[in-house]
Amino acid sequence: MNHRGLRRGVSNLMVGLVTGVVLVALLPLAFILVNLALQGAGSLSLDFFTRTPAPAGESGGGVVHAIVGTLIIVGAASAIGLPVGLAAGIYCAEYPASRLTWTTRFVADVLNGTPSIVVGVFAWAWIVATQRHFSALAGSAALAILMIPMVLRTTEEMIKLVPSSLREAALALGYPRWRTSLSIVVRTTLPGIVTGSLLAVARIAGETAPLLFTALGSQYLSFRPDQPMAALPLTVFTYATGPYEEWHRYAWASALVLILVVLVLSVGARLAIRRRFDFHG
Amino acid sequence: MSDLQPVASRTAPPLVRAPARTSASEVRMETVEVSAMYGKFTAVKEVSLRFAANRVHALIGPSGCGKSTFLRALNRMHELSEHGWITGRVLLDGQDIYGSRVNAMQLRRRVGMVFQRPTPFPTMSIYDNVAAGLRVHGRHRRAELDTVVEQSLQQAALWDEVKERLRASAMTLSGGQQQRLCIARTVAPSPDVVLLDEPTASLDPQSTQRIEELLFELKRDYTIVIVTHNMQQAARVSDTTSFFYMGTMVESGPTRQIFTTPADEQTEAYITGRFG
Numbered sequence: 001m002n003h004r005g006l007r008r009g010v011s012n013l014m015v016g017l018v019t020g021v022v023l024v025a026l027l028p029l030a031f032i033l034v035n036l037a038l039q040g041a042g043s044l045s046l047d048f049f050t051r052t053p054a055p056a057g058e059s060g061g062g063v064v065h066a067i068v069g070t071l072i073i074v075g076a077a078s079a080i081g082l083p084v085g086l087a088a089g090i091y092c093a094e095y096p097a098s099r100l101t102w103t104t105r106f107v108a109d110v111l112n113g114t115p116s117i118v119v120g121v122f123a124w125a126w127i128v129a130t131q132r133h134f135s136a137l138a139g140s141a142a143l144a145i146l147m148i149p150m151v152l153r154t155t156e157e158m159i160k161l162v163p164s165s166l167r168e169a170a171l172a173l174g175y176p177r178w179r180t181s182l183s184i185v186v187r188t189t190l191p192g193i194v195t196g197s198l199l200a201v202a203r204i205a206g207e208t209a210p211l212l213f214t215a216l217g218s219q220y221l222s223f224r225p226d227q228p229m230a231a232l233p234l235t236v237f238t239y240a241t242g243p244y245e246e247w248h249r250y251a252w253a254s255a256l257v258l259i260l261v262v263l264v265l266s267v268g269a270r271l272a273i274r275r276r277f278d279f280h281g
Numbered sequence: 282m283s284d285l286q287p288v289a290s291r292t293a294p295p296l297v298r299a300p301a302r303t304s305a306s307e308v309r310m311e312t313v314e315v316s317a318m319y320g321k322f323t324a325v326k327e328v329s330l331r332f333a334a335n336r337v338h339a340l341i342g343p344s345g346c347g348k349s350t351f352l353r354a355l356n357r358m359h360e361l362s363e364h365g366w367i368t369g370r371v372l373l374d375g376q377d378i379y380g381s382r383v384n385a386m387q388l389r390r391r392v393g394m395v396f397q398r399p400t401p402f403p404t405m406s407i408y409d410n411v412a413a414g415l416r417v418h419g420r421h422r423r424a425e426l427d428t429v430v431e432q433s434l435q436q437a438a439l440w441d442e443v444k445e446r447l448r449a450s451a452m453t454l455s456g457g458q459q460q461r462l463c464i465a466r467t468v469a470p471s472p473d474v475v476l477l478d479e480p481t482a483s484l485d486p487q488s489t490q491r492i493e494e495l496l497f498e499l500k501r502d503y504t505i506v507i508v509t510h511n512m513q514q515a516a517r518v519s520d521t522t523s524f525f526y527m528g529t530m531v532e533s534g535p536t537r538q539i540f541t542t543p544a545d546e547q548t549e550a551y552i553t554g555r556f557g
Binding site: 097163165166168169170171172173174175176179184187188190 | 356358361363386387389390393394396398400402403404413414417418463466467470
């Protein structure tokens with residue numbers, strides 16, 4: 001038996017298997033993207049990005065209200081969720097032995113596993129029900145609650161990857177503890193933290209269930225966070241479940257726009273961070 | 282006000298470094314029955330040592346003998362370890378560095394430290410790495426930083442290799458260069474004492490030799506305490522040597538004496554390679 005031939009054969013077999021598995025993992029993603037582009041791109045036009053929906057039964061119109069709504073709702077959710085999640089993540093990484101850290105971590109893990117619709121019900125009970133009307137802010141609050149545990153855990157894990165020798169080097173140079181944390185440790189792992197935060201933003205941008213009974217959705221362009229507001233996932237939901245053929249096409253197009261918005265946000269943020277913190281190796 | 286205030290206020294940079302600030306026999310640092318603990322475990326037991334100014338002091342001994350822990354007690358790094366605490370006194374120019382009014386951050390500026398593995402700050406340029414210790418203590422004037430950065434890199438024998446690319450990331454340097462960068466960073470704030478914890482353990486023989494040569498230059502300006510695993514290194518670079526074993530300081534004296542006529546048989550057994 002040719003030993004080398006056997007080994008080469010086994011090697012090729014394994015490489016083939018691994019490549020196959022990678023393709024299987026990529027297939028759904030490719031399928032979704034291609035399908036979205038095929039079904040949705042045809043309905044995209046300048047009107048689609050600049051106009052509000054036409055009245056039911058008429059054709060034409062766009063989803064600018066939902067694009068603006070998604071940007072406002074997700075922006076407000078990030079404004080609440082990112083600072084809280086980042087700060088809590090830094091705390092957990094810096095004080096791993098504290099009782100508060102243990103509790104925070106436990107709560108975050110439970111929250112991470114909570115279905116988003118439950119968080120939506122929670123926001124409805126605490127904000128919508130007490131204020132007696134739906135509002136974009138209630139939606140942002142629900143999304144922020146979903147966001148915090150994600151940001152917290154990725155931030156903590158990223159910071160833990162920084163070798164403790166770097167922390168010690170800063171302290172031995174006379175750095176105070178807080179500056180060691182922020183300008184050495186967090187700064188070193190910033191690209192990772194940004195990536196984690198972007199993933200969290202992207203995740204909540206697509207959430208539909210918590211918005212159904214908080215932001216509710218709207219047919220009009222609105223900038224008032226205390227009023228019901230449209231959002232792309234809600235638009236997809238409404239159009240997809242509606243009775244008209246044209247609505248279904250709009251649902252595909254809205255879904256495509258949602259993905260584009262998320263893509264633009266994350267690529268933009270990543271480029272900005274890379275330009276600002278360009279370092280090698 | 283801090284006990285260290287008179288020295289801490291000496292922020293004006295020494296534009297030209299004074300040759301030797303003190304006469305050779307003067308004691309710069311002294312430990313009095315220092316014990317270092319991790320929780321209930323005692324890693325260092327009642328070590329009393331004197332470190333004369335402008336000398337290289339080597340701490341040798343087998344792994345786990347407490348020499349690194351002892352070194353970390355000299356700039357209050359030990360207390361940052363989990364459950365780390367110490368008893369006894371560590372005197373720097375006669376002042377107890379564990380005194381209640383001493384600011385540990387100010388102290389670490391006077392007692393710098395270089396670690397086993399090179400630890401350049403990866404997000405900073407070569408220049409910013411060296412300037413980091415000055416900036417964190419509020420010295421931002423550009424002209425002053427330029428001068429100190431060049432001096433420090435020269436002291437660390439790195440200037441000629443990096444002067445054309447001070448803005449490049451510190452991570453572009455080789456391991457040996459990174460370690461010399463860390464030495465430059467440590468001496469930039471003009472400390473009194475430089476602690477080195479096995480500074481050549483992760484380096485190749487050539488880089489090791491460069492750093493050993495560097496110590497001869499550095500001791501003109503600083504008091505140096507070096508922990509080393511390598512007995513030949515201790516014999517080559519140090520003026521005095523202390524042998525640690527199982528948390529106690531067994532023997533201390535002039536390096537030549539320790540290596541030729543040790544008084545203790547454990548010391549002799551160790552330096553002749555019978556254990557450790």
